[in-house]
């Protein structure tokens with residue numbers, strides 16, 4: 001292990017080349033590898049202040065918000081801040097045309113007005129530890145991957161069970177450095193999380209998808225929630241008598257603001273990065289995968305935008321679907337540009353030549369063939385990778401929506417087909433499906449889905465290798481003579497799933513006899529042909545190739561760490577708590593253009609345009625601007641809005657606390673700048689910037705815009 005993470009603190013000092021910005025570091029290793037450098041950059045606290053199991057530390061104020069974002073505690077009474085786009089699902093779920101919180105915002109004016117969100121969780125990390133030795137106990141070099149994985153999963157289960165025995169905690173165990181190291185995480189999960197406040201989308205999503213992934217930015221991307229606990233301050237399901245949770249730590253909020261060069265630290269949950277992949281992977285992404293997926297999403301968005309533009313009800317129904325479709329679509333485009341500009345493939349190739357030379361000269365045979373093996377596999381792998389991703393675009397990721405409703409029956413059928421049928425189980429399964437249907441139809445618009453279904457079937461046929469065409473194309477190209485829209489007309493006309501009443505009635509009356517009817521339903525036939533395809537060839541092959549690549553990744557990672565044994569490596573992101581540190585920093589996006597490190601309210605007013613949906617500034621905000629009613633949030637005659645810094649972040653870091661040298665909250669992380677989104681594969685200190693909301697804009701909005709200043713009283717504000 002020591003060799004694997006052969007990281008020498010001294011390396012920083014010797015080389016003098018402080019790579020301050022790149023890296024997502026492991027909280028329990030800061031003392032060993034990072035703290036000196038952090039302090040050189042201006043950090044005034046200790047590693048224990050960030051992560052400790054013995055005393056309250058910053059980690060006690062950071063949570064996983066929902067399933068894929070970060071949030072932080074900003075009061076002693078469970079008040080939590082995250083991004084507007086992270087709270088979006090919750091805000092949307094309380095919204096309707098009559099009570100449109102997306103459009104108008106929502107502010108609880110007291111605790112009774114807070115809104116409950118079934119299913120929403122806030123997860124605290126209680127402790128973490130390196131368990132590599134225990135996980136790998138009994139693993140030998142001679143084992144096949146299958147044998148190895150089975151030992152590892154058995155060991156992991158025992159480690160997790162032991163760690164949370166007799167507690168209400170949960171345990172997560174994850175591989176690091178592609179399976180060269182393992183860490184255990186013990187968590188505490190709170191399930192009563194209530195909505196406290198959200199600005200209108202015209203603030204929280206200001207600039208919309210036009211400005212998404214871009215700097216200069218003016219989005220007030222925050223929302224407020226409150227965690228509730230039982231009388232013992234422990235997690236509990238929603239109950240009226242629950243009390244606001246008292247965290248061990250909450251972030252004090254600094255009103256002092258940011259200047260160029262200031263130390264910044266982001267503490268949150270980055271999702272995934274691919275920093276150590278070979279050149280073949282970058283080639284696959286930039287030349288094949290991203291272009292193909294960009295294409296299909298361009299078409300999806302064209303359809304959604306058209307219907308949403310024409311009807312405000314459809315706009316609300318598809319708001320979250322559109323945002324998530326657009327988000328990766330735009331990032332993929334930026335990623336290609338950024339990697340091209342960096343000459344990422346050439347850079348990787350140069351590194352590979354040097355690595356090969358080193359491996360050839362080494363006594364150890366282990367690393368000699370890894371790159372040639374990669375090369376062979378990627379040629380095959382990319383075809384499967386694209387097909388597999390495309391199938392996801394078809395049947396998940398806002399693909400053929402209505403058709404998907406025919407796919408909920410597996411559990412119910414296996415129950416009904418049992419020798420002795422438990423009617424209660426059957427009933428509860430039926431209720432479960434009906435509940436999902438009701439949620440589904442709330443946000444569904446059939447004409448849009450119908451057009452999209454036809455488009456997807458057309459695109460799939462045009463873009464994917466004929467050997468991956470599911471059976472349904474025989475029907476389309478036979479009986480329907482290739483007329484996809486005629487075929488889709490038939491599906492939408494004949495299927496019982498395209499109408500809420502018939503779909504629900506079918507579920508409620510479901511019996512053994514219904515199975516035949518289900519199997520004859522045209523939506524089922526369509527969905528099933530893709531599911532079958534995905535189950536067969538594509539997924540099996542994909543999984544096999546994937547597992548070969550994972551083995552190569554593990555070997556190559558270990559090799560790279562030996563090859564550059566004086567370099568400090570950070571593990572790829574894997575949605576575990578990490579520290580990224582850097583500095584507030586302006587940048588040059590392109591030749592002759594210089595961007596400042598911050599934006600202000602003036603930019604919002606400049607962008608104001610009632611004709612463009614994304615740029616309609618709320619009247620109240622304009623009024624505050626005109627009357628210069630900025631209160632104590634005024635800086636040089638205006639209010640600061642966002643700032644950029646060099647922290648290395650990725651998806652999942654949204655909502656993360658951005659803190660200053662004293663550990664005080666100065667911003668909420670929410671995005672990255674367009675020129676630097678390739679940082680998931682290769683970081684460029686010149687161009688990679690994380691975008692944060694200036695916390696002073698948050699306070700200004702709560703106080704002056706929302707009139708919810710009572711919330712400020714529970715915060716610790718450092719003036």
Ligand code: ARG
Nearest residue numbers: 085208209212213323327671
């Ligand atoms: N790009 C940011 C992130 O990946 C914000 C996404 C939400 N906003 C949007 N306009 N789609 O999450």
Ligand code: ASP
Nearest residue numbers: 650651652653654671672
């Ligand atoms: N916007 C992203 C998120 O939601 C953050 C990023 O990709 O930089 O996590």
